[in-house]
Amino acid sequence: MPRIGKPTDLSNRILRLSLGSEAANRELRWMKEAIYEARPKISSVDFDATLKSYVKRRATGTPLTYVLGTQPFGPLSIKCRPPTLIPRPETEDWVTRLGQVISSVQSGSQSPISVLDICTGTGCIPMLLSCTSRSPITALGVDISEAAVNLAKENVTEAGLSGRIQIIKGDLFDDTFVRTVLSKATSQDGFDVITSNPPYIPQEEYDRLPPSVKHYEDQLALLGDRQGSGEADGLSFYHRIAELISKENLVRDGGILAVEHGLGQSAAVQNIISNALGHRVRRLEAWKDQWEKERAVVAFL
Ligand SMILES: C[S@@+](CC[C@H](N)C(=O)[O-])C[C@H]1O[C@@H](n2cnc3c(N)ncnc32)[C@H](O)[C@@H]1O
Structure with a gap:
């Protein structure tokens, strides 16, 4: 392991100024771990240079996940880079629960559950469902953003899920959307499960978002008001x-929309x-997240 000398002390001071000492110590530890994980044989010189560049980006406001390059999401490590939305813990929470529901509803079924994930971003939702559901899953993830589609494809491939999850570019508001996704569905009756974490922030709230969000994450991923609507x-x-x-x-019929x-x-x-x-809705549930805030609506059809 490279010797950690002066540059790290300096890095520590810089980070403390912007984050406070507790957070700075914690984040520095994560940065060092991330560097070693990516390059276990890195030299001291390269280590210090990489750490300095991480600290500089972080101290000037780059979200930690973009600095580290990955975000834990259940058992997964999701690759992240701007401007694709960083998967949030509240999303992890309801998707984990949905995986359990799918397992119980579909228990005994041998054929895979087909999932359509609209607005897939990094691909984190179908990937986590594939890991948490005991039933086998096949999924189609769709996103309008080229950057998101490329990143999701990388994530799916790295997790060894490319045989089960397909990622395509598509616009939910385009007339061809339904035809395109149905051409990929395994059944003419449609998908078993539809999931989506779409953009949902109203314009007025978007204008007040902190720079750490607004300057790094895509407006397309956040703003829930369709332009011109x-x-x-x-x-x-x-x-x-x-x-x-x-x-x-x-x-x-018998499927789920979440x-x-x-x-x-x-x-x-x-409503x-x-x-x-x-x-068509047999039951509608409002799910709370880990902070007891209503966060997802799940319709059983
Ligand atoms: C809130 S992010 C969710 C990303 C990911 N599912 C997650 O939970 O982290 C919304 C995503 O919707 C995509 N999006 C925005 N407009 C879209 C559209 N018209 N059709 C398809 N995807 C769209 C954005 O590119 C962004 O990746």
Whole structure:
């Protein structure tokens, strides 16, 4: 292991100034671990130079995950880079729970559960479902962003899941969306499960986001008001998803629709789903996250 000398002391001082000593010590430890993990035989000189560059980026506001390059997500280590959204712990929470639900609902089934993940970002949702569900999963992840699609493909490949998860580029609001995804579905009746963590932040809230979010993560991944729609409540994506499911065979009867939403949006999202899908919804559940905040709506069809 390279000797850790003066540059690290200096790095420590710089980070302490911007983060406070407790967080600085913790983050420096993670940075060092990440450097060794990526390059176990790194020389002292290269180690110090890499650490300095990490500290510089962090001290000037780059989110830690982008500095380290990965985010833990359940048992997975998800590769992350700007501007693709960093997977959040609250997403990990409901997706883990969904994996358990899928396992119990589908227990005994030998054929794989098909999942469509709309707005897939890093691909973290279908990847975690593949790990947490006891039933075998095949999934299609779709995103409008080229950067996200490339990153998700890398993540899926590195996790050894490319035989089970396919990632494609697509725009939920495009007329060809349904035709494209259904051409990849294994059944004409649609997918077994649809998941989505779409952009859901209203414009007014987006304008007030801290620079650590707004300057690094894609506006496309955050802003829930579709441009030109006149909507200002962050709910454009839920209207579109519910509309498509009501008109097309996107999800089969007996299937599940699970969507994440922002704080205070649960009732509105439940209304959008029940109004659009009506009698097709057998049960609608509002799931809370690990901080007891309503975070996901799950419709059992
Ligand atoms: C909130 S992020 C979620 C990413 C990931 N699923 C997660 O949970 O970390 C929303 C994603 O939606 C994608 N997106 C935005 N508009 C879209 C559209 N019209 N069609 C498909 N994907 C879109 C963004 O590129 C972004 O990756």
